[in-house]
Amino acid sequence: MRVKFAEVGGIPTRYYYEGSGAPLMLVHGAGVSGDSWLRNIDELARDFSIVALDTMGHGFTGTGAYTGGPPHAYMVDHLIALANHVGFDKFSLAGSSFGAMLSILTHFKIKDRVEKLILISSGSSTLSEEEHLKSVQNAYKNGMSAMENPTYENCRARLGRIFFDPSKIPEELLWMQVTLYARPGVKDNYEKRMKGMMDPAAKKFRVAERMHEITVPTLLVWGLNDPRVIYGRAVEAANQIKQSTLVGFPECGHEPHIEHWQRFNTVARKFLKDEQIKDDRQFGQGAEFGAIAAE
Amino acid sequence: MRAHFTTVNGIRTRYHTEGSGYPLVLIHGVGISSESWLRNVDELGKDFWVIAPDCLGQGFTEPGDYKSGPPQPPTIKHLIGLLDQLGVDKFAIAGSSFGAMISILTCFQLPKRVEKLILVSSGSSTLPEVELEKSLKESYANGAKAYHNPTFEVCLKRLQNVFYNPDDVPREVILMQLTSYRLPGVLDAYETRMKGLMDFDAVRPYRTAERLHEIKVPTLLMWGLNDPRVIFARAQEAAAKIERATLVAFDKCKHFPHMEHPARFNRIVRKFLKGESMEDETRRAAE
Numbered sequence: 001m002r003v004k005f006a007e008v009g010g011i012p013t014r015y016y017y018e019g020s021g022a023p024l025m026l027v028h029g030a031g032v033s034g035d036s037w038l039r040n041i042d043e044l045a046r047d048f049s050i051v052a053l054d055t056m057g058h059g060f061t062g063t064g065a066y067t068g069g070p071p072h073a074y075m076v077d078h079l080i081a082l083a084n085h086v087g088f089d090k091f092s093l094a095g096s097s098f099g100a101m102l103s104i105l106t107h108f109k110i111k112d113r114v115e116k117l118i119l120i121s122s123g124s125s126t127l128s129e130e131e132h133l134k135s136v137q138n139a140y141k142n143g144m145s146a147m148e149n150p151t152y153e154n155c156r157a158r159l160g161r162i163f164f165d166p167s168k169i170p171e172e173l174l175w176m177q178v179t180l181y182a183r184p185g186v187k188d189n190y191e192k193r194m195k196g197m198m199d200p201a202a203k204k205f206r207v208a209e210r211m212h213e214i215t216v217p218t219l220l221v222w223g224l225n226d227p228r229v230i231y232g233r234a235v236e237a238a239n240q241i242k243q244s245t246l247v248g249f250p251e252c253g254h255e256p257h258i259e260h261w262q263r264f265n266t267v268a269r270k271f272l273k274d275e276q277i278k279d280d281r282q283f284g285q286g287a288e289f290g291a292i293a294a295e
Numbered sequence: 296m297r298a299h300f301t302t303v304n305g306i307r308t309r310y311h312t313e314g315s316g317y318p319l320v321l322i323h324g325v326g327i328s329s330e331s332w333l334r335n336v337d338e339l340g341k342d343f344w345v346i347a348p349d350c351l352g353q354g355f356t357e358p359g360d361y362k363s364g365p366p367q368p369p370t371i372k373h374l375i376g377l378l379d380q381l382g383v384d385k386f387a388i389a390g391s392s393f394g395a396m397i398s399i400l401t402c403f404q405l406p407k408r409v410e411k412l413i414l415v416s417s418g419s420s421t422l423p424e425v426e427l428e429k430s431l432k433e434s435y436a437n438g439a440k441a442y443h444n445p446t447f448e449v450c451l452k453r454l455q456n457v458f459y460n461p462d463d464v465p466r467e468v469i470l471m472q473l474t475s476y477r478l479p480g481v482l483d484a485y486e487t488r489m490k491g492l493m494d495f496d497a498v499r500p501y502r503t504a505e506r507l508h509e510i511k512v513p514t515l516l517m518w519g520l521n522d523p524r525v526i527f528a529r530a531q532e533a534a535a536k537i538e539r540a541t542l543v544a545f546d547k548c549k550h551f552p553h554m555e556h557p558a559r560f561n562r563i564v565r566k567f568l569k570g571e572s573m574e575d576e577t578r579r580a581a582e
Contacts, residue, residue: 001446001447001473002444002445002446002447002473002477003445003473003474003476003477004477005477005478005479014474014477016473018446035470038470042447060474149297150297150298151296151297152296152297152337153296170466171465171466171467172466172467172469172470173470174467175330175333175467175470175471176470176471176474178296178297178298178311179298179309179355179471182297182298182299182300182309183300184300
């Protein structure tokens with residue numbers, strides 16, 4: 001994997017890229033960065049052209065014109081600008097947490113350009129308004145515990161609260177966060193975006209009630225021990241989506257693509273290549289997870 | 296342990312830090328940055344105030360005005376600027392590779408403030424010109440590959456060349472390099488620095504190999520026995536020239552004792568800084 005810095009949609013942007021073939025963009029969640037895909041980029045790049053961006057205001061990507069309020073539209077526009085910049089005409093999207101919501105919103109905006117969706121453990125996309133507010137409040141509190149004083153220990157503890165097995169947290173990611181969160185303005189930007197997500201004005205960006213509008217094949221990967229989501233809501237969402245596959249990951253928190261990266265990479269590849277996957281709803285919770293090789 | 300960003304003489308600067316009390320400054324070598332002390336900052340931070348900066352034009356520290364010539368003067372000026380900003384008065388300084396040369400020169404420049412020196416695997420400080428030229432060319436060939444095409448694989452292989460056990464290369468360092476090598480101006484800064492170092496007429500005034508006898512402070516030298524960049528015999532010669540020198544050999548170790556054998560490295564540094572007996576450590580080359 002490798003990094004590029006570029007001006008995209010007027011915003012200084014960092015992204016990871018690797019591979020060639022069918023394009024796949026990886027979209028991280030709120031308060032983290034493109035580095036979260038460090039266990040996926042090179043693996044998936046064997047079959048696909050991968051781009052893993054730092055979304056607006058995250059990682060090493062700037063905030064551009066955004067000064068507060070719901071960040072969704074800014075982030076989607078920036079994402080689309082990057083897709084154009086790297087020459088992704090038709091592409092698939094894999095989004096983690098809030099990144100899944102951004103992926104769905106991108107699909108709604110540029111309908112025919114998005115070929116498939118992978119939604120990873122996303123409360124933003126599936127919880128009720130009340131449930132989502134509570135979840136974001138917890139995420140915000142957790143994120144601030146690291147950003148207020150970004151010691152290595154605080155960064156580790158923050159992620160530890162959302163991993164089933166904290167020993168699976170990659171050291172590389174923590175080291176990156178120690179630098180990322182030390183930069184001036186990071187905490188304030190994080191605060192603005194999280195408050196923007198909790199803003200009543202964000203209601204118009206909700207997708208939980210619009211799942212039936214998704215017209216492309218969609219894979220949902222859900223951590224069965226993820227405190228930020230409710231499995232039942234994933235089932236409801238999958239049932240709303242015409243071509244959906246639901247795979248629960250047991251012994252897994254909020255970051256299946258990190259915590260069980262080999263299984264995630266395998267199921268993502270299978271899905272993108274139209275191979276058969278055991279859906280939880282037919283074969284039982286975590287059936288596909290059990291069927292694919294462990295790390 | 297945490298990182299900080301600050302501005303020193305208008306130059307945006309990153310440093311890692313941990314601990315309180317007596318200041319210990321850690322200076323990385325060329326083509327790498329303060330992450331390379333990742334196995335040492337927290338441990339040594341238990342007893343000392345550890346400050347590990349990214350030197351001028353490296354890691355996440357900007358190059359400032361440095362555009363040509365010997366890198367030593369602007370690097371040292373920037374370092375002293377940072378230490379002054381942090382309120383560091385008297386301190387010990389440890390340098391790896393070229394960082395050891397910077398440490399010695401800083402000691403010469405601030406004789407009242409540098410109290411102890413730690414020199415780790417440093418050809419720059421100890422090799423005669425002809426041998427240093429060869430060593431720098433090899434280092435440049437190795438490093439340039441990574442700077443020009445910083446993929447994970449390329450950056451990993453580059454460091455594996457100078458580690459005794461390739462599995463010991465910290466992946467944390469590699470991930471940071473993927474980004475830091477792509478920051479605007481970083482490639483140019485590396486080229487400028489290496490060209491500056493290989494202009495032997497221009498850097499001659501900054502050589503330390505012929506001035507080692509001038510070092511009056513207690514000095515600890517730590518050297519890998521398998522270092523391709525500088526043979527161990529040169530470390531023995533250097534130690535012999537320094538009045539109050541202690542030399543500790545590291546077996547099964549190439550260019551980075553502090554990353555390759557961190558537990559032993561940290562223990563020895565702590566003993567040295569606390570003025571404890573080093574006899575145990577000098578008698579052997581491993582744990």
